[in-house]
Amino acid sequence: MLLFRRESDIDAWCAAHGRERGGVVPADRLFVLAARWYGGRLDPGWRPRTAAASQRLLADAGLTGPFWAL
C-alpha cells in the first residue's frame, strides 16, 4: 500500500513492478476510513470487529466490488 501524487505515477509503479493496478483511495477519504478502522483500539474494552463490520466500513468509504471483498 503506497502513496502517489498522480494517477500516472500509479500506472508507472505497476508497470515497473509487473503488477496489475489495484484499488485507489484518495487520501482525504483514507483519513476518514483510518479513523473509523482504528478507532477505540486504546480502549480496554476494544474487541476485534467481525469481517462483516469491516466490510461495512469499507463500503461506507465507497470501497465496494470484488477487489474490496474481505
Next chain:
Amino acid sequence: MTERESELRLRIMRAFAATAAPPEIGPADGEPLRCLAERHVLALGGDDGAQILMAHPFAAHRTGAQVESRDRAPGTWWGNCAWDGLGIVALLGLTDATVTSNGITLRIEDGALRDGALFHVAVPAHAWWDDIGFT
C-alpha cells in the same frame, strides 16, 4: 478474546502509543500473544516468529509510514503504511502531524488533512493477511 489476551493487547497498544515500540514480552505472554496473532489483532515475525512486528495501526519496524507530531511524546511513531499512519494520527488524537510514506508527506493541521494524494492498494482485500508486511 480471553481476559489475558485483552490485557496483553492493551499493554502492547499503550506501549506503542507511549514509546513507539512494543513492550517487553515475557514467557507467560507466549500463548496469549500467539492467540492474538491468530486473530489478526497483531502480527508476529523475527527469527523466532515471536517478535511483535505490528499491532495495528502501530508497527515496530521503521520502513513504513512515519508519523511526526509535537502534540505528545514521543513525537514519532511508525505504521506499516499510510493507512496505518493516518490511523495513528486519529487514534492518538493528534491535531497537528505529518505522515510520510514512500517519500510523500501528508500534513494534518488543526485536525484536517491539508495535502492530496492517492493511496494505491495493490493486494485484494481477501489476501491482505497473506503477507501483511507487503500489504
